[in-house]
Every structure is written in C-alpha cells, then in structure tokens.
Amino acid sequence: MxxxxxxxxxxxxxxxxxxxxxxxxxxxxxxxxxxxxxxxxxxxxxxxxxxxxxxxxxxxxxxxxxxxxxxxxxxxxxxxxxxxxxxxxxxxxxxxxxxxxxxxxxxxxxxxxxxxxxxxxxxxxxxxxxxxxxxxxxxxxxxxxxxxxxxxxxxxxxxxxxxxxxxxxxxVINDHADYKFEIGKAVTLREGTDVTLIATGLPVSNTLEAAEMLAAEGISAEVINMHTIKPIDKDAILASAKKTKKIITIEEHSVLGGLGGAVSEVVAETNAASVHRIGIEDVFGESGPAVELLKKYGLDAEGIYKKVKSFI
CATH class of the missing domain: 3.40.50.970 (Thiamin diphosphate (ThDP)-binding fold, Pyr/PP domains)
Structure with missing residues (x-):
C-alpha cells in the first residue's frame, strides 16, 4: 500500500x-x-x-x-x-x-x-x-x-x-475528479446513520480515520467536512441532525466560539440533535511536537474515536 x-x-x-x-x-x-x-x-x-x-x-x-x-x-x-x-x-x-x-x-x-x-x-x-x-x-x-x-x-x-x-x-483526501469547492457548502465525505461528525481543517482526515474505527464496531458515522465556518451550511447540519440525532464537532480550535459554537447555534434554534464539541478546552496550548500535541488534546484519530464512543 x-x-x-x-x-x-x-x-x-x-x-x-x-x-x-x-x-x-x-x-x-x-x-x-x-x-x-x-x-x-x-x-x-x-x-x-x-x-x-x-x-x-x-x-x-x-x-x-x-x-x-x-x-x-x-x-x-x-x-x-x-x-x-x-x-x-x-x-x-x-x-x-x-x-x-x-x-x-x-x-x-x-x-x-x-x-x-x-x-x-x-x-x-x-x-x-x-x-x-x-x-x-x-x-x-x-x-x-x-x-x-x-x-x-x-x-x-x-x-x-x-x-x-x-x-x-x-x-491529501480530496484528490478526486468530482471534488467541488463552494463557499458555504459543506461536503459529506461519508454517509452514516448513528452519529454525525462535523470536522473542519486539520482534523478532517483524522475524523475519517476515526469513522473507520467506529465502523469496525458497528457504529455508522456520517462525516461532514465543514470547510466554511461562516457562512455555515445550516441545511447540511440540519439534514444530518434529522438522521442521526447526535452531532459531534471536531476542530483544532477552542471549543468556545469556533465550529462547535457555530453548529450549536444552528441546532439550538431547532432542537434537532444533541451536540458534543471536540477541540481545545478552555486552556492555552503548550510547546511540543505537533503530532504529540494533537494526541494529548484528543485530536488524533484514536482520541476522536474514544470521545465519540464515550458520547454515544
């Protein structure tokens, strides 16, 4: 391979x-x-x-x-x-x-x-x-x-x-002929029925890997790449929320005010699903190798997998 x-x-x-x-x-x-x-x-x-x-x-x-x-x-x-x-x-x-x-x-x-x-x-x-x-x-x-x-x-x-x-x-995960980028339009990378994983930026590839790990245990995770944080794709969020009733956001950013905040605002207006946010909690970062920091803060594939399992 x-x-x-x-x-x-x-x-x-x-x-x-x-x-x-x-x-x-x-x-x-x-x-x-x-x-x-x-x-x-x-x-x-x-x-x-x-x-x-x-x-x-x-x-x-x-x-x-x-x-x-x-x-x-x-x-x-x-x-x-x-x-x-x-x-x-x-x-x-x-x-x-x-x-x-x-x-x-x-x-x-x-x-x-x-x-x-x-x-x-x-x-x-x-x-x-x-x-x-x-x-x-x-x-x-x-x-x-x-x-x-x-x-x-x-x-x-x-x-x-x-x-x-x-x-x-x-x-590189989007190197295929039918890839299309449009401001304000999220991309569904994987269909699922049990839980919706909405990721942005660096953690998107790790989220896809975590979804594979979940699938091995019979958990069907929908993965959405939210490349545009503003304007947020409300239609994509609510359509997936209607299916799974459970949303988890994943971002290399504070859980306060970023993707998780934006998604929560959309969901709160409709009460369409429960939301859990994965990201940097209310703390500052620290010095260290990038890969190790991502692991420590639960943004590697295994960390995302464990947090999703705990939530659902």
Missing part, C-alpha cells in the same frame, strides 16, 4: 497565489516579514513585483491592504493567525470589515499544530474572533486540494475573507 501524500496547507497557499498571479493582473500579496514561513515567498520569487513586505507591522499591513483594495487591487494580507486575528483585530474590524473591503487574509500557523512555538503562537481563538465581524467569510480547508480551491474562491468572492492554514503536513 502506497504512503498517503501529505502537504501543509500553508504550502498550498503559496502555490495557489502563484496560480492566481498567472491568470489575473490585479493580485497583490502583502506579508509581515514572514514570507518564508507563510510561503508567500513562492509568489515573491515568481512575481517579485506583486509582493510587498510590510515588515513586522501587521496592523499597518491590514490598513495598507484595505487602501489598496480601494484602488482596484485584490490584496492577500499574509501572516500568522495569531498576528492576523489577534494583534491586528482592530484594523481588520474597522478598516476591512466595517467598510466591507475586498481584502483576503491569509492566516497561517493556526492551532496547536504550530508545535514547539508554544502557546504565544498557537492561535486557538482566531475563528471565534473573525466570526464576530459582520460580513467576514471564514474558510478553513482540510488539505492541499481544498486549500488551493479556497484561495481561488476567496479571490473571486467580493468582500473580506479569512483563510486559515496550518504548519503541519496533512493527508
């Missing part, structure tokens, strides 16, 4: 920017002195005139991006999630969100899989923060194929978009 191909979605981000630059002449990419880490350096090497290094001044970068969007450019402002959503929140809210500017925010190194960089850089709150900004679209792709598709979709979308990418290489 051949080894599963793994690619970090931050790499996909850089490659997708080059693809856009080859097709469109209004693209501009901004970075905050992290081109090598965010992978915008790939674009800088291919199209140096389209890359602007704003230095370690993320707040200023967001305002520059907002200004450039008023001049006909489609700016992608790139930095770590902690700095994009955390440090520059006010500028994202007031200069991009409030006037509804056509700015795309490429946020890499999200979640605890940042690893050894520790709690200061492991942003587990960014989705919650961005969800509060009216009109902000939030995309959290699961693999290389989906990440590239998300970047292209973000470019075509008129309005602000927050794109969330990871540092850790993850399995």
């Amino acid at each position: 051949s080894e599963v191909k793994k690619i970090a979605t931050r790499d996909s981000y850089g490659n997708a920017l080059v693809e856009l630059a080859e097709k469109y002449d209004d693209l501009v990419v901004l970075d905050a002195d992290l081109a090598a880490a965010t992978k915008t350096g790939v674009l800088k090497k291919a199209y140096p005139d389209l890359h602007i290094d704003c230095g370690i001044a993320e707040c200023n970068m967001m305002v520059v991006a907002a200004g450039m969007s008023t001049c006909g450019f489609v700016p992608f402002a790139s930095t770590f999630a902690m700095f994009a959503a955390g440090r520059a929140f006010e500028q994202v809210r007031n200069s991009i969100g409030y006037p509804h500017m056509n700015v795309k925010i490429g946020a890499t190194h999200a979640g605890i899989s940042v690893g050894e960089d520790g709690a200061s850089h492991q942003c587990n709150e960014d989705i919650a923060l961005m969800r509060t900004i009216p009109g902000m679209v939030i995309l959290n792709p699961a693999d290389d194929v989906e990440a590239k598709a998300a970047v292209h979709a973000a470019y075509k979308h008129d309005g602000p978009v927050y794109l969330r990418f990871g540092r850790l290489a993850v399995p």
Whole structure:
C-alpha cells in the first residue's frame, strides 16, 4: 500500500497565489516579514513585483491592504493567525470589515499544530474572533486540494475573507475528479446513520480515520467536512441532525466560539440533535511536537474515536 501524500496547507497557499498571479493582473500579496514561513515567498520569487513586505507591522499591513483594495487591487494580507486575528483585530474590524473591503487574509500557523512555538503562537481563538465581524467569510480547508480551491474562491468572492492554514503536513483526501469547492457548502465525505461528525481543517482526515474505527464496531458515522465556518451550511447540519440525532464537532480550535459554537447555534434554534464539541478546552496550548500535541488534546484519530464512543 502506497504512503498517503501529505502537504501543509500553508504550502498550498503559496502555490495557489502563484496560480492566481498567472491568470489575473490585479493580485497583490502583502506579508509581515514572514514570507518564508507563510510561503508567500513562492509568489515573491515568481512575481517579485506583486509582493510587498510590510515588515513586522501587521496592523499597518491590514490598513495598507484595505487602501489598496480601494484602488482596484485584490490584496492577500499574509501572516500568522495569531498576528492576523489577534494583534491586528482592530484594523481588520474597522478598516476591512466595517467598510466591507475586498481584502483576503491569509492566516497561517493556526492551532496547536504550530508545535514547539508554544502557546504565544498557537492561535486557538482566531475563528471565534473573525466570526464576530459582520460580513467576514471564514474558510478553513482540510488539505492541499481544498486549500488551493479556497484561495481561488476567496479571490473571486467580493468582500473580506479569512483563510486559515496550518504548519503541519496533512493527508491529501480530496484528490478526486468530482471534488467541488463552494463557499458555504459543506461536503459529506461519508454517509452514516448513528452519529454525525462535523470536522473542519486539520482534523478532517483524522475524523475519517476515526469513522473507520467506529465502523469496525458497528457504529455508522456520517462525516461532514465543514470547510466554511461562516457562512455555515445550516441545511447540511440540519439534514444530518434529522438522521442521526447526535452531532459531534471536531476542530483544532477552542471549543468556545469556533465550529462547535457555530453548529450549536444552528441546532439550538431547532432542537434537532444533541451536540458534543471536540477541540481545545478552555486552556492555552503548550510547546511540543505537533503530532504529540494533537494526541494529548484528543485530536488524533484514536482520541476522536474514544470521545465519540464515550458520547454515544
């Protein structure tokens, strides 16, 4: 059996920017002195005139991006999630969100899989923060194929978009001919009748593996890839809830305000199912190897499997 191909979605981000630059002449990419880490350096090497290094001044970068969007450019402002959503929140809210500017925010190194960089850089709150900004679209792709598709979709979308990418290489699960990405439309990866597993981003592949483990014990798990956190696909959530009556959300993010919060809000309005959230509990991250951290916080396949078993 051949080894599963793994690619970090931050790499996909850089490659997708080059693809856009080859097709469109209004693209501009901004970075905050992290081109090598965010992978915008790939674009800088291919199209140096389209890359602007704003230095370690993320707040200023967001305002520059907002200004450039008023001049006909489609700016992608790139930095770590902690700095994009955390440090520059006010500028994202007031200069991009409030006037509804056509700015795309490429946020890499999200979640605890940042690893050894520790709690200061492991942003587990960014989705919650961005969800509060009216009109902000939030995309959290699961693999290389989906990440590239998300970047292209973000470019075509008129309005602000927050794109969330990871540092850790993850399995490519969407490399098939009939894959289709559409903002606001979840993808059902596996049909099931006993429980619904709604995952986003990095844990999607681990959730699929956990579903296989559950199937071996006669538990039929439906797996939904919720690549768009906002606008959330209410129809997909409620249709699956009607079938299984039990929903479990899985995210590499705080259980407060992220995917679990968004799904719970939808379900609470209809009382369609009971909901359990798997993610980072009300704690900060810590320094350590990414794979070990995912295991410790129950976001590996075995951890997800055990928590689902306990819930149902």
